[in-house]
Amino acid sequence: MITLESLGASAGHEFPRAVDIREVGPRDGLQLEQPVTLQQKIEFIDALARTGVKRIEVTSFVSPSAVPALADAPELARELRRWPDIEFCALVAGYGGAKRALAAGVNHLQYVISASEGHARANAGKSVQESVEAGKAIIELVHAAGGICEVIIATAFDCPFDGPTPPEAVAGITAELVGAGADRLTLADTIGTATPDRVLALVQTVRPLCPEAAVGLHLHNTRDTAMANVLAALLVGVTDFDAAVGGLGGCPFAPGASGNLATEDLVNFLEDIGVSTGLDLEELAAAGSLVSGFLGRSLNSALSKCAPRIGFTYASIPTAV
Amino acid sequence: MITLESLGASAGHEFPRAVDIREVGPRDGLQLEQPVTLQQKIEFIDALARTGVKRIEVTSFVSPSAVPALADAPELARELRRWPDIEFCALVAGYGGAKRALAAGVNHLQYVISASEGHARANAGKSVQESVEAGKAIIELVHAAGGICEVIIATAFDCPFDGPTPPEAVAGITAELVGAGADRLTLADTIGTATPDRVLALVQTVRPLCPEAAVGLHLHNTRDTAMANVLAALLVGVTDFDAAVGGLGGCPFAPGASGNLATEDLVNFLEDIGVSTGLDLEELAAAGSLVSGFLGRSLNSALSKCAPRIGFTYASIPTAV
Numbered sequence: 001m002i003t004l005e006s007l008g009a010s011a012g013h014e015f016p017r018a019v020d021i022r023e024v025g026p027r028d029g030l031q032l033e034q035p036v037t038l039q040q041k042i043e044f045i046d047a048l049a050r051t052g053v054k055r056i057e058v059t060s061f062v063s064p065s066a067v068p069a070l071a072d073a074p075e076l077a078r079e080l081r082r083w084p085d086i087e088f089c090a091l092v093a094g095y096g097g098a099k100r101a102l103a104a105g106v107n108h109l110q111y112v113i114s115a116s117e118g119h120a121r122a123n124a125g126k127s128v129q130e131s132v133e134a135g136k137a138i139i140e141l142v143h144a145a146g147g148i149c150e151v152i153i154a155t156a157f158d159c160p161f162d163g164p165t166p167p168e169a170v171a172g173i174t175a176e177l178v179g180a181g182a183d184r185l186t187l188a189d190t191i192g193t194a195t196p197d198r199v200l201a202l203v204q205t206v207r208p209l210c211p212e213a214a215v216g217l218h219l220h221n222t223r224d225t226a227m228a229n230v231l232a233a234l235l236v237g238v239t240d241f242d243a244a245v246g247g248l249g250g251c252p253f254a255p256g257a258s259g260n261l262a263t264e265d266l267v268n269f270l271e272d273i274g275v276s277t278g279l280d281l282e283e284l285a286a287a288g289s290l291v292s293g294f295l296g297r298s299l300n301s302a303l304s305k306c307a308p309r310i311g312f313t314y315a316s317i318p319t320a321v
Numbered sequence: 322m323i324t325l326e327s328l329g330a331s332a333g334h335e336f337p338r339a340v341d342i343r344e345v346g347p348r349d350g351l352q353l354e355q356p357v358t359l360q361q362k363i364e365f366i367d368a369l370a371r372t373g374v375k376r377i378e379v380t381s382f383v384s385p386s387a388v389p390a391l392a393d394a395p396e397l398a399r400e401l402r403r404w405p406d407i408e409f410c411a412l413v414a415g416y417g418g419a420k421r422a423l424a425a426g427v428n429h430l431q432y433v434i435s436a437s438e439g440h441a442r443a444n445a446g447k448s449v450q451e452s453v454e455a456g457k458a459i460i461e462l463v464h465a466a467g468g469i470c471e472v473i474i475a476t477a478f479d480c481p482f483d484g485p486t487p488p489e490a491v492a493g494i495t496a497e498l499v500g501a502g503a504d505r506l507t508l509a510d511t512i513g514t515a516t517p518d519r520v521l522a523l524v525q526t527v528r529p530l531c532p533e534a535a536v537g538l539h540l541h542n543t544r545d546t547a548m549a550n551v552l553a554a555l556l557v558g559v560t561d562f563d564a565a566v567g568g569l570g571g572c573p574f575a576p577g578a579s580g581n582l583a584t585e586d587l588v589n590f591l592e593d594i595g596v597s598t599g600l601d602l603e604e605l606a607a608a609g610s611l612v613s614g615f616l617g618r619s620l621n622s623a624l625s626k627c628a629p630r631i632g633f634t635y636a637s638i639p640t641a642v
Contacts, residue, residue: 007521197595309544
């Protein structure tokens with residue numbers, strides 16, 4: 001009998017028994033939305049804390065004019081001691097932001113770097129090589145402060161300006177920044193165009209360059225391919241995944257399109273195939289409802305519109321095929 | 322380098338270079354919607370014909386009171402000669418419907434049988450064993466008329482009344498109806514709860530019972546798992562998939578939930594990983610827009626809200642990670 005485990009074993013990798021999900025709803029999910037208040041963010045994080053999630057990307061220290069929805073990052077940072085059991089991280093795109101984050105008391109940072117020139121210029125106003133140098137300086141700064149510095153590589157698969165990203169570009173950035181001490185690497189499918197074959201190939205390309213740093217995935221579900229990409233990643237033993245409650249987030253040039261892979265859909269899927277997440281589906285639904293109310297719109301997740309299979313209550317209602 | 326092909330090869334199966342998609346929008350997609358007119362159905366099929374699709378499940382011959390949206394099946398059947406290059410089939414749930422279909426000139430039928438008692442009773446008013454006997458009689462009837470009779474097994478993974486369906490139940494039905502001459506077998510994830518491990522297991526269970534009949538999948542995307550299930554099926558060489566333009570269809574007890582796997586999302590995914598479908602994404606978008614207008618609602622497909630990756634025009638619009 002062929003099983004997922006045997007396919008993973010065929011590929012020379014252990015199929016995961018458990019994964020580590022990082023909730024990115026408060027940052028990637030909310031950054032393009034109409035701003036919600038600090039108090040609402042606190043309520044949202046409170047709700048997320050009840051889900052059992054252990055890692056949350058909570059805000060970013062970037063230009064407040066570029067991302068006004070997250071302009072309250074320093075104020076939010078002061079509240080994070082409310083949840084001592086959660087590992088919070090904040091996104092930074094440059095050295096100034098890293099200094100502001102550290103000054104605000106956030107010493108677990110995630111440096112975002114674009115693998116493509118077009119996106120690097122648009123998102124950070126720097127070339128890729130300048131971004132690499134900035135990343136090295138940020139890693140040194142954070143480590144000197146006793147903090148943790150992860151790296152997320154945006155446009156790791158495709159760039160909205162430059163088209164397909166050569167895997168060699170991602171490998172080059174990985175080698176430089178993991179070599180400089182990055183504590184974790186995340187490959188981001190920024191515009192939701194990754195496919196399972198390219199996920200397999202890119203993970204295989206960068207993993208040998210990361211002997212000690214975990215390699216994770218940040219997937220968007222814009223084209224309904226995220227869960228297939230998760231499956232491919234599981235087959236080669238990836239255990240780190242970003243996701244956002246309700247499928248929050250998205251892309252400014254794809255109005256109405258799905259955003260991040262939805263946390264509750266990912267949890268339902270993984271738990272159903274025997275991969276433990278530690279997250280509670282009912283509490284995820286409650287967190288999603290809360291933020292849906294704040295935003296005044298329905299969510300993009302599948303499970304916001306139907307019951308999960310886990311704990312499904314089979315009901316006597318007629319169906320058609 | 323690990324590739325999808327190598328994973329499939331590890332599993333002892335050839336990874337498909339091409340697949341055969343059956344469009345089920347006119348039947349499964351429209352059956353629970355407010356009825357559209359015969360003329361609109363003709364326009365919809367015209368639009369589908371332009372996509373390059375070679376197989377369409379076009380209507381059903383069931384109780385008009387149970388499925389009023391498809392009550393015009395005999396009238397629609399008279400129009401099918403307009404598209405001589407398309408292989409049309411119609412769904413039937415019993416012997417009377419099969420006779421009516423043949424009388425209407427449709428000699429390519431798909432008999433739906435539920436693998437679970439609860440669904441068999443609710444959907445067809447018969448036990449599973451009575452449904453098997455009816456299926457044998459229908460296969461004989463259709464073959465005697467020179468026609469083709471496929472079988473679709475509903476609730477092949479889970480039943481909304483009975484819970485998980487034992488694979489042995491599906492295997493038993495398969496053995497009886499393929500033994501009776503069924504020309505093709507489709508496993509239906511009626512309520513969208515299948516997972517890749519169970520897809521692999523069920524395909525492996527029934528395939529040895531179908532030495533000459535193809536085994537296909539009819540997947541719903543209710544819980545955002547359909548594409549992962551497609552990937553799992555590809556890894557063991559499945560090449561027959563049902564899909565509905567726009568993700569039409571759904572489940573009466575999951576309001577707003579996604580329906581069938583969307584044809585355009587499936588085509589975008591498959592073509593992007595090098596699996597040929599023969600279908601045109603622009604024409605699929607046109608067909609989707611047409612039916613969206615008829616129904617007066619937006620579609621559930623991801624590609625109805627964003628550009629496909631294939632032919633993606635990279636534009637100079639700022640993005641965030």
